[in-house]
Amino acid sequence: MIETQSLGKTYGRGLYALRDLNLKVDRGEFAFLTGPSGAGKSTLLRLLLLEESPTEGEVLVAGRNLSHLTRDEIQAYRRTVGFVFQDFKLIPTKTIFENVSFVQRVLGRPVEEQRRNTYQVLKWVGLQHRLNALPQELSGGEQQRVAIARALVNEPHLVLADEPTGNLDPDLSLEIMNLFRDMNARGTTVLVATHDRELIKWVGRRVIQLDHGQMVGAAEPQA
């Protein structure tokens, strides 16, 4: 599903964020991306979301090289990927229902379908009773569940998450991880960047370890 070939990203003069990175995440896999701060986890996710372009090498997602996409193609590609951010990135002036239904709306889906899908996905994350609340009226865990609902509403084949539990307490973190496990069980490829070792241990999936922009280890699922 995801493949990087000799991927490199530098900032300024020779400051490597990623260096000669070759990794693969298979279709339907759930993998963690881990490493200390500055290891290059977020940079890799930014490259996968095309927020930035690589300095060297290639990124392929579902067999498609992301290097030569036009501005409109980038937007179309992003609509096929679900993304969950540490700081939730919800639109504060829209209700949670609108935050989620918006990504359906821009696909031009019929209104009835938008409503049905939005309701179903918010029900799946357990927020069907807060449809008209504004993001700031929700707890951190609830806001992250809205963000997950938004990432999933278009039924993407790939979900990327950058420190999705970084702002949450341990119990809420487990709750969020359960949602990722559930979506993976439905066939979605999931790549989660986190430095929370306990969480990784608890979920027990493949771990890709980065340090100073290079892959320094890959551990198979733990029990």
Next chain:
Amino acid sequence: MTVVGYALEEAWLSLRRSGRSALVSIGTIAIAFTTLGGFLLISVNVQDVLDRWLQAAEMSIYLHDTASEPDRLALEQFLRTQPMVAEVEYVSRERALERFRNDFPELRDVTTGIGENPFPSAFEVRLRAGNGGDAEADSLSSEVAGKPGVSDIRYDRRWLARLVGIVTTARLAAALVAGILMLGAAFTVAAVVRLSLYARRDELEIMQLVGAPFTYIRGPFIMEGLLLGGIGAAVALVAIAILYSMLARWLGSDLAGFAGIGQLRFLGIAEFVMMLLGGVGVGAAAGTVASRAVR
């Protein structure tokens, strides 16, 4: 329709949020378009007056009191055969006096006191508009001047042509002023749109990250400019209508009487639509330019 509906919804919300700055922008557009509309209104009425005067432009050929009947008939015959002459009317000395008395009844006594009829007989010649224009009229005038019995020739179109020249220059100056005001209005709209763009920068970032098409991202800002321009132009049209009705009530009959036209004319449907579309266009263009900041 989905994009347009979304853009309209978001633009309306944004206008309501921006409050005072949106009002300032609408006000600026309204002032620019009221000025433009005012110029347009004056222009159509001045054009009416000029058309009327140009249509009524006559060449008056005055005859000597001693002009003989054959000379008069020959001159009349000559005039009737000229292609640029539309109409010829002979006004005898008696008819000229009678016409004066009818037109200026308060001066009737003056004419009775003189004793002898002071008015010369004349041919009043109406010329066809267009074709050869003034050059042809000049040549006719000099040819007629050499005919026996002719004492003087007066031709209205010469000063009318000068007046048309002045009006055209004034129109160009007015268009320039309106253009400058319009440019100012466009900059104000662009500034307001840029402000709302800045206020919604987080939202825009999120929209980009979830893959919203650029039509969805920029559409609301273009629509915001369009609404500001359209509302501004509509306000201007209402203001012009009110000003016109006040002016028509207080001065209308005097002005119309002076100008020799039936009554003052308001803007037609075409001018109305043109101004509204102009407002919408200026606003949309300003919104488009401002929204290009989103990349």
